[in-house]
Amino acid sequence: MTDFQFMQKAQPTVALFVSDLHLQASLPRTTAAFLAFLQTHAARTQQLYLLGDIFEYWAGDDDLATPYNQQIADAIQAVHKQGVAIFWIAGNRDFLVGQGFADAAGLVLLDDPHVITLAGRTIALAHGDAQCTDDHAYMAFRAQVRQPAYQQQFLAMPLAQRKAIIEGIRKNSQDANQNKTVEIMDVNAGAIDQLFAQTGTRVLIHGHTHRPALHHLGDGEAQRLRYVLPDWEYDVETPRGGWISLTADGVLHRHGADGAEIG
């Protein structure tokens, strides 16, 4: 390797983007992989963006009483205390995360979508579920459960009852998804165009679809880049996972489950 190549590689990481970990106590290897990611890669960056579905589900901030949830919050807080700024965009599983969790984890809640300018790049960030507009049943469900009044009513129920209801919705969702095509559950091209137009950006990073990719849309001046994050699952024979990093030279890099860069 020449000195020049070495310098190219040595660019410091300014931000990391990750989503769809679906953390739960019953997935110890996935949990361990996230804790290791926090202590190594995340601790060495300036900003960490958690882009939705970090938890399998979130029933309300009073569920921080569950030791597993507190452990995750503590681990994120530890990275924050090392000087890393941490940001959170809600997913369709954990949109009930509120200021209580944000304070416990030392992170800042952002709206979806959110635009950042960092290392000379302007990037739109989203979970990705709002762009799945062909999935009419989901969009109707989403419109209902994202209403503040509806959420307040739900959060007023005892925690055990909320968890039972969520388990019911999860079952319903799993059954419904078996009858949906892959296309219906992917983002809609028009909704993506609209997001680019609305945010005035040319680069988007999102998750949700579990279809990791880099899509080049359009040509020349009109070119747009859509980065899709992978979901994580380490409690299986062939682990899935990974993240995206932004280095100080303004380059975005895709990383796989073992952290290696994807070409």
Ligand code: LP5
């Ligand atoms: O999550 P995933 O990958 O399975 O599928 C999603 C969409 N499903 C969901 C539901 C979540 O899995 C579970 C929600 C947890 C929320 C926690 C808080 C709940 C608070 C409620 C009040 C404020 O997001 C799925 C999409 C898929 O992504 C791909 O985009 O297709 O959408 C659906 O499955 C929606 C169904 O089509 C319709 C769901 C109707 C639910 C009916 C409720 C039944 C209530 C039973 C109560 C016992």
Ligand code: MN
């Ligand atoms: Mn999701």
